[in-house]
Amino acid sequence: MKYSKLLLSSILAGLVFIPLLSAQGKGISESLAKEAQQLSEAALEENIAYEVVESLTTEVGARLAGSEAEKRARSWAVAKLKELGFENVHEEPFEVPLWERGIERAEIVSPFPQQLTVTALGGSVATPEEGVVGELIRFSSVKELEAQPQGSLKGKIVFIDEIMTRTQDGSGYGEAVGKRRQTAYEAYKKGAAGALIRSVGTSSHRFAHTGQMKTITEITEEIDSVPTAALSAPDADQLTRALERTDSIQIRLQLTPKFEPASISGNVIGEIVGTESPEEVIIIGGHLDSWDLGTGAIDDGAGIGITVAAARLIKDHYPNGLKRTIRIVMWGSEEVGLVGAKAYADAHADELDNFIVAAESDFGAGKIWKFNSFFAEEKLNYLSEIADVLRPLGIAKGDNKASSGPDVGALKAKGVPIVSLQQNGWDYFDLHHTPNDTLDKIDPDELAQNVAAYAAFVYLAAQIEDDFRAEDSDIN
């Protein structure tokens, strides 16, 4: 943290050049930049984000979409936002189907009897109570499975051993997640009795990574899939080694999840109302739900903590608020298919033109290293100018192709400008969707760097005269 403070001091002492006005948008004034950087410096001294994540993960813990626990998380969120002094704190409920995990076991029956570490994928159908037994058939990718003739795997247990690439920017996930989404349905077409996938994850620790197959709202009672679970990486390796020794491995898979077609979820909102243009809104937030295995610390307690702390810091420094409204949105039911994001975009369709910019923090608790935008071309000076303000935090200017946080995708699709404060995700998929997603995995200093960046960015977005859209246009 110290080097950042040094750089910040240099900035404040005027030793580092900050561009004033560009030929494009009206630009960020020196005084605004200074204020933003003072907020950053203050953020690095604070611990609020960590306290918020600690409170959520301890007092609520895991909070599956549509569950009683997610309901408790909403109550927690309302109380916490009120306690921290936010305005217009409320829930916005919506319906969601509820999928709940049951027993989940897999074992090699023969020739090398032993238990395997597995977890059902979200939305998986159940096996019969006693499980299914079938011969293991390995494929090195889900594409290889797709290429099999229809009905050619009658009664088999499919095993997709596709390996995920570790990357800083999460691009390995985009590729790897295909097998999680498709295997159950492809295996069904081939006639299989069940399926196992190597976890979508990068760790060699013996945790299976869960995650949603089809979006939960697409999953119906109609059976067009087979019971499907993720194997931990060591277990996937184990099966591959076993198959090097024998062609015939019998597997028993037992999964007893249950599916309820309707339950209640919701988004939670809190604001700092704007003093001059209260109808103009900066949206920041994370998602409140988590998978049921861990306590949802990095996914996405961290995002909740970072954005709440950034807004709270602004409130501390500007008790009357900034020009525009800062709105925290804690989306519900993100993990099962962005259900809260869609509900939010639908419910606020009339208001979208007034959304100045939206940013979600949902990629763990690692340091932010790049600032990307999705602004109108004629407003690209702000990409550079905001990046200049963030540079002392170790953040580089990115490009104008920001891929949104998942929940702001629905806003981006309707033309809302977005930014991505991109975190280092090198280790994110070691923990993602596992029981090991717990508070101890968060580095408080890295979390504070996130708060510093969000506070500065949100301050600028709320105070500039300009916005990030094309002139005379609702849509970029």
Added chain:
Amino acid sequence: MKYSKLLLSSILAGLVFIPLLSAQGKGISESLAKEAQQLSEAALEENIAYEVVESLTTEVGARLAGSEAEKRARSWAVAKLKELGFENVHEEPFEVPLWERGIERAEIVSPFPQQLTVTALGGSVATPEEGVVGELIRFSSVKELEAQPQGSLKGKIVFIDEIMTRTQDGSGYGEAVGKRRQTAYEAYKKGAAGALIRSVGTSSHRFAHTGQMKTITEITEEIDSVPTAALSAPDADQLTRALERTDSIQIRLQLTPKFEPASISGNVIGEIVGTESPEEVIIIGGHLDSWDLGTGAIDDGAGIGITVAAARLIKDHYPNGLKRTIRIVMWGSEEVGLVGAKAYADAHADELDNFIVAAESDFGAGKIWKFNSFFAEEKLNYLSEIADVLRPLGIAKGDNKASSGPDVGALKAKGVPIVSLQQNGWDYFDLHHTPNDTLDKIDPDELAQNVAAYAAFVYLAAQIEDDFRAEDSDIN
């Protein structure tokens, strides 16, 4: 690995001084030292140890003392030792009680409902089928629990949050293991309904570490203990954080292990029979059983692999054998209280005077960094001289206070000289007794360094004219 080879080359080129004869025992000749170091060099090029561990952990997997799986491990061991060309391969069966894990669940019932990651300690009694519910009472050490008045914790769930120290030499374990051994019995005296301990382990990953309470042969049907489980470190932290928020936490603990008073276990033996003094025996080995959660790769597949590979290497280089007999012992039922070690020492009581030296590898797969002995004072020159031979492998001379591997403790107690080829255990207790003890955690190069050290040591012990005992004495 390469630096070791460089140093070995220097030795072989005569660039490094090797002491010849000391004023004490007869000493190690230069030619013996050279031969030993050539074996070391060859070991660094080999992969047999890894192949043996891979075979055991894949084809058998977990192998709990007294279980069907341990029986399969013995069959595997007999077949493997024969396949590798050892002589006198056989099992030496003995009886052991069988304790088998059942359901294991713990949860915070109120005020923060959530599941906890736990695993029953070996020998734990069961809760009623539906579990027990009680108020959580935290103690920072088992000593603090001991100090409570008898009967003062009626119906409570005891929580021992004692933290283990990470050390290279395993000394942190010696201290930490007390809580695992005592908590169930101390909690019973105080009237508790159940107990949870922070795992005896050093990792912050969400694995609970199992391990034996009382030696299994001491555990009777008599109920003098309460159901007791280990919590993963993040779960222990979670309970402590929860207790900072409220004094009254209700916990449900559900454990359904079963206990059978008699089952069959056994040790497995293989030899390279000596050419000149076949009755004089060098004992090396590891333990064949493992806990039921992982696949027993570092505990103690590694020890099996290292010692088998070292002996096999000697057989490759000296097809007719060495002067003395090299005996591999794979002890059974180590984890539940050194039952195989005691059976072995009892069964071979008449032969103990002919045991030249014994060494067990049972501290994972990390590099060996120190050579310790337990020799007669007048034979201490061998501590130095063997250490000199091992030095190119990065191994330092230790002292004459070798703490034995657990299974050779019974031999040491009867006066058999022992050595300890001490491994780096810095990470060992991250994995020890968890589901995460799997093959991928072994570094093949570090494993090969172990084989190199064992091969050199065993060669010397089998070839020197002298032995490590006091003259005219059966006992050190």
